[in-house]
Amino acid sequence: xxxxxIVCRCEEINIDEIESAINMGAHTFNDIKRLTRxxxxxCQAKFCMNLVRKIISEKTGQSLKDIKPPRMxxxxxxxxxxxxxxxxxxxxxxxxxxxxxxxxxxxEEEL
Amino acid sequence: MxxxxxxxxxxxxxxxxxxxxxxxxxxxxxxxxxxxxxPLSGTSGSTQAWVWVHNKTPAWYGELxxxxxxxxxxxxxxxxxxxxxxxxxxAPFFSESDRENALRLAEKQAEVGIKxxxxxxxxxxxxxxxxxxxxxxxxxxxxxxxxxxxxxxxxYVRAARKNGAEFSFYNQVIDISKENGMxxxxxxxxxxxxxxxxxxxxxxxxxxxxxxxxDVPIKQVRGQIIVTEPLSPLxxxxxxxxxxxxxxxxxxxxxxxEVGYDRRSTLDIIQDTARMAIDFVPALEKAxxxxxxxxxxxxxxxxxxxxxxxxxxxxxxxxxxHSGITLSPLVGTLMTELLVDGExxxxxxxxxxxxxxxxxxxx
Numbered sequence: 001x002x003x004x005x006i007v008c009r010c011e012e013i014n015i016d017e018i019e020s021a022i023n024m025g026a027h028t029f030n031d032i033k034r035l036t037r038x039x040x041x042x043c044q045a046k047f048c049m050n051l052v053r054k055i056i057s058e059k060t061g062q063s064l065k066d067i068k069p070p071r072m073x074x075x076x077x078x079x080x081x082x083x084x085x086x087x088x089x090x091x092x093x094x095x096x097x098x099x100x101x102x103x104x105x106x107x108e109e110e111l
Numbered sequence: 112m113x114x115x116x117x118x119x120x121x122x123x124x125x126x127x128x129x130x131x132x133x134x135x136x137x138x139x140x141x142x143x144x145x146x147x148x149x150p151l152s153g154t155s156g157s158t159q160a161w162v163w164v165h166n167k168t169p170a171w172y173g174e175l176x177x178x179x180x181x182x183x184x185x186x187x188x189x190x191x192x193x194x195x196x197x198x199x200x201x202a203p204f205f206s207e208s209d210r211e212n213a214l215r216l217a218e219k220q221a222e223v224g225i226k227x228x229x230x231x232x233x234x235x236x237x238x239x240x241x242x243x244x245x246x247x248x249x250x251x252x253x254x255x256x257x258x259x260x261x262x263x264x265x266x267y268v269r270a271a272r273k274n275g276a277e278f279s280f281y282n283q284v285i286d287i288s289k290e291n292g293m294x295x296x297x298x299x300x301x302x303x304x305x306x307x308x309x310x311x312x313x314x315x316x317x318x319x320x321x322x323x324x325x326d327v328p329i330k331q332v333r334g335q336i337i338v339t340e341p342l343s344p345l346x347x348x349x350x351x352x353x354x355x356x357x358x359x360x361x362x363x364x365x366x367x368x369e370v371g372y373d374r375r376s377t378l379d380i381i382q383d384t385a386r387m388a389i390d391f392v393p394a395l396e397k398a399x400x401x402x403x404x405x406x407x408x409x410x411x412x413x414x415x416x417x418x419x420x421x422x423x424x425x426x427x428x429x430x431x432x433h434s435g436i437t438l439s440p441l442v443g444t445l446m447t448e449l450l451v452d453g454e455x456x457x458x459x460x461x462x463x464x465x466x467x468x469x470x471x472x473x474x
Binding site (some may be wrong): 001024025026027028030031034035037040041042044073074075078079080081082084085086087088089090091092093094095098099103 | 146149150152156165166168203209211250265268269278280281337339340352364365376378379382384386388389390395398399400401403
């Protein structure tokens with residue numbers, strides 16, 4: 001198949017990009033996803049899941065049944081922020097609030 | 112693959128990969144980096160990836176972050192486009208009574224050269240019109256920004272490989288011992304030897320330390336994040352709690368839970384995070400959420416990086432910290448100085464594992 005064939009429609013990722021991630025050493029869907037964005041779009045890998053698993057199987061020689069699907073997460077379909085939001089005051093910490101406490105360093109950029 | 116190296120780095124997250132890359136620049140060392148999974152499979156791949164400085168306290172810790180943030184433009188010239196953007200950072204507060212604390216923060220940070228401005232509500236809204244009118248003000252600094260963590264770690268690894276460094280992925284370290292003055296690292300795939308050893312295991316640092324008989328006092332703190340569909344440009348700054356990526360998606364979250372290495376998403380935190388998103392930026396009410404994810408922060412017991420030699424283990428080194436994304440350019444640079452020259456351009460005494468008075472058993 002032509003290497004420019006699109007595998008992930010949402011993020012427009014083609015076969016060549018998937019193979020290049022595998023060549024870098026990525027052997028699972030989740031690991032390929034973070035390198036290429038394949039499966040990160042609105043459909044959350046519903047379309048590309050098996051196409052990518054098949055490429056992994058062909059490139060690495062693993063049996064298809066051993067190749068896990070990507071990790072699914074809530075919400076399983078796109079959902080309005082307002083439908084998710086709690087009506088109570090949020091428990092999520094304030095970045096500013098932490099800097100205000102002398103010597104307190106528990107403020108994270110990472111998550 | 113060879114069996115014997117000058118340096119083995121365990122862990123290929125943002126910290127381990129940066130150390131491997133910076134070490135490889137000198138081309139004086141043969142380097143192997145081993146990871147039990149693949150780069151980005153742990154903490155480094157589940158982050159908003161702010162490059163955040165301005166309200167890290169005390170000021171000496173803010174200073175360390177500032178030096179690292181300042182290195183990003185140079186790093187990008189060397190390893191390629193990591194989508195680093197020095198957007199400026201806004202940390203909003205909602206009560207006028209917080210202004211005094213904000214002014215005190217600005218004063219303290221100024222002592223080490225971190226420029227923090229305390230903004231009025233109108234000034235905040237002028238900078239970032241999408242923020243809520245309920246905001247009372249914010250602290251702001253132009254040193255803050257963000258980076259694409261996927262690009263960053265991939266390019267650290269690619270650049271290190273180009274310089275001759277080797278990597279072994281999906282290869283769990285099972286045991287570490289010392290034989291004839293060299294480290295013997297036993298992995299799932301075989302045994303490797305090195306003169307110097309660097310532990311960069313992130314959230315797994317504690318169990319890694321145990322292999323050397325060393326207690327690494329870190330906590331695992333889960334954070335949950337919401338990802339929206341790509342939106343038209345809405346936020347131009349990095350906001351304490353959220354940012355908009357180059358592709359338009361907005362990442363929101365700042366939760367903290369000590370639940371061990373459990374990366375599930377939970378509805379209660381997701382609901383609170385969605386509430387916070389709307390409280391900060393009312394227009395997000397109508398945004399579609401595509402996905403949630405969660406990551407495990409590496410939080411040393413006192414909050415500060417654990418960096419430098421491992422006391423009692425000759426030629427053994429550790430780099431375990433929160434804020435690895437912000438700190439990685441500087442940490443890679445300093446650890447390279449330490450491993451190559453034996454001394455660092457910034458004194459790391461304050462960051463030594465020694466400060467916890469841990470007890471070692473092998474040497």
